[in-house]
Amino acid sequence: MELTELRQHARAIFDSGVASVDARAAIIRAIRFDGNYLRLFDRGFDLSTTQVYVIAVGKAAAAMAIGLHDSLGDSITRGLITGALLNSAAGLDPKRWQLLSGGHPLPNEESLGAARAAFELLDHANANRGLVIYLISGGGSAMIEWPRDDGITLNDLREANRQLISCGAPIREINAVRRAFSAIKGGGLATRAPQAEKIVLIVSDTNAGDERSVASGPALLPPSNESDAQEILARYGLTKSLPASILRTILQHESSKPTAVDDTFYVLLDNRTALDSAARKANTLGIAVEIADDICEQPIAQGCNLLLERSRDLGKKYGDRPLSLLSGGEFSCPVKGTGVGGRNLETALRCAIAIDEHGSADSSHQVVLSGGTDGLDGNSTAAGAIADELTLRRARQQGLDAGSFLERSDSFNFFRALGDELITGPTGTNVRDLRVVLRSL
Numbered sequence: 001m002e003l004t005e006l007r008q009h010a011r012a013i014f015d016s017g018v019a020s021v022d023a024r025a026a027i028i029r030a031i032r033f034d035g036n037y038l039r040l041f042d043r044g045f046d047l048s049t050t051q052v053y054v055i056a057v058g059k060a061a062a063a064m065a066i067g068l069h070d071s072l073g074d075s076i077t078r079g080l081i082t083g084a085l086l087n088s089a090a091g092l093d094p095k096r097w098q099l100l101s102g103g104h105p106l107p108n109e110e111s112l113g114a115a116r117a118a119f120e121l122l123d124h125a126n127a128n129r130g131l132v133i134y135l136i137s138g139g140g141s142a143m144i145e146w147p148r149d150d151g152i153t154l155n156d157l158r159e160a161n162r163q164l165i166s167c168g169a170p171i172r173e174i175n176a177v178r179r180a181f182s183a184i185k186g187g188g189l190a191t192r193a194p195q196a197e198k199i200v201l202i203v204s205d206t207n208a209g210d211e212r213s214v215a216s217g218p219a220l221l222p223p224s225n226e227s228d229a230q231e232i233l234a235r236y237g238l239t240k241s242l243p244a245s246i247l248r249t250i251l252q253h254e255s256s257k258p259t260a261v262d263d264t265f266y267v268l269l270d271n272r273t274a275l276d277s278a279a280r281k282a283n284t285l286g287i288a289v290e291i292a293d294d295i296c297e298q299p300i301a302q303g304c305n306l307l308l309e310r311s312r313d314l315g316k317k318y319g320d321r322p323l324s325l326l327s328g329g330e331f332s333c334p335v336k337g338t339g340v341g342g343r344n345l346e347t348a349l350r351c352a353i354a355i356d357e358h359g360s361a362d363s364s365h366q367v368v369l370s371g372g373t374d375g376l377d378g379n380s381t382a383a384g385a386i387a388d389e390l391t392l393r394r395a396r397q398q399g400l401d402a403g404s405f406l407e408r409s410d411s412f413n414f415f416r417a418l419g420d421e422l423i424t425g426p427t428g429t430n431v432r433d434l435r436v437v438l439r440s441l
Contacts, residue, residue: 021269060430074096100113104143138430139205140215148180156243180229181249202265205271211265269431292325308358312439339409342411344372349415365389
């Protein structure tokens with residue numbers, strides 16, 4: 001198989017994975033409604049006597065809310081959306097729906113406004129003993145926020161989040177720290193309406209079994225095995241650099257969990273959904289498939305090495321048959337410079353460097369595509385990038401020093417110069433990353 005065809009197949013496999021996690025379609029599939037009676041999974045509600053309130057949070061918030069509106073229409077009493085791509089929800093009745101552009105990856109004024117709006121909505125739901133449908137998706141941690149302590153300012157929240165997301169900690173540990181200074185996270189939001197019924201629908205950007213961490217779990221109890229926030233800060237050297245108000249609140253934080261939280265939830269889509277769809281697409285293209293479930297959250301250098309080593313090993317197993325190695329999750333990727341990029345762009349760059357160093361010892365064509373299913377990677381406008389055994393050769397011909405771009409965390413500009421950045425635009429969903437490694441003689 002020629003290299004050009006292999007690159008096209010990599011993109012087709014990735015696109016199939018992203019298409020399978022359409023959040024609007026997933027909501028519509030989950031809903032059964034006859035005009036009076038709503039059924040969601042094993043739960044049923046008589047809407048002739050129950051008012052419906054909706055809080056949608058995260059990168060898939062708009063798509064999920066539109067899907068719910070498509071299904072329930074005027075049966076929804078009030079709704080709040082805090083997320084991205086709000087233009088797609090512009091057709092919703094503004095008397096019924098409130099739309100706020102909560103910040104990401106750092107909270108903004110509208111993140112605080114979303115919390116105030118959510119509190120008001122939940123107060124109404126609680127007074128009317130209504131049904132609150134929480135539509136929760138990844139990226140929501142910064143999109144709705146309220147500090148646990150009045151002494152914490154918005155600037156403090158932004159600085160704390162900036163340090164946390166750039167320190168190299170996995171998202172599970174980042175969320176454990178966030179919950180220690182937030183009045184929203186870890187079920188804090190849902191405690192506002194203890195008299196209301198509640199149902200939580202999730203588009204998950206976490207590992208299977210860790211869905212309570214999606215958007216830091218505003219409507220769910222924290223994981224029972226949650227790491228200690230103070231220990232995490234010490235491990236990543238943040239005990240002296242975080243704002244004083246944040247540190248003080250974390251030190252005073254008690255680990256007691258909210259008691260008035262119904263802990264039931266339903267996962268509509270997750271990373272496995274995308275991986276399985278990508279695998280099916282590879283099979284239709286005549287490409288052998290292996291899914292590496294264990295290559296998921298490693299430090300990025302280790303994860304890239306594992307991807308290429310596993311792919312070489314599979315080459316021995318499948319002989320001259322084209323093969324694909326798929327993996328998901330999120331590599332931990334500390335930010336080292338002031339450039340533009342993210343973990344997917346850096347994954348592609350690291351793999352390109354390693355493939356080049358491997359040289360003529362392996363005569364097969366190799367393609368690595370790494371992309372975020374949300375369509376955005378780090379502070380770039382790309383979902384990720386695609387690389388192959390010619391990437392470094394082409395870069396040298398343009399006078400580009402790959403190592404220099406890597407050192408200043410500027411992988412986006414490296415791939416943009418080559419025309420190999422992966423541009424999808426925001427997808428309206430988020431189930432973590434999808435990595436595709438293809439090999440063919």
